[in-house]
Amino acid sequence: MATGENQPRPSRDRDGGGGREGRGGARNFRRTRPKACMFCVDKVQIIDYKDIGRLRMMVTDRGKIKSRGQTGTCASHQRKVAAAVKRARHMALLPFVAA
Secondary structure, eight states: OOOOOOOOOOOOOTTTOOTOTTSHHHHHHOOOOOOOOOHHTTTTTTOOOHHHHHTTEEEEEOBOOOOHHHHHHOOOHHHHHHHHHHHHHHHTTTTOOOO
């Protein structure tokens, strides 16, 4: 064939192809209820960087800020938590990385 001609493409299976047999079947998982935001439940008005006990729950043992999916916080409180954790790190109340 000459270059530039339309060549037929190899067909793909519905499971995505890639040579992985046995992985395209039905996956059994249960949908869980989303966690309630602990700040909304406790009616916390201000997330303070000096409240280390509350912020420690939002940080992994490696020093990373946990995601909303792990903690269950709402979007507005997650943004405030991230800012408070960064301030606490800057003031040396929380570590940047695991020691």
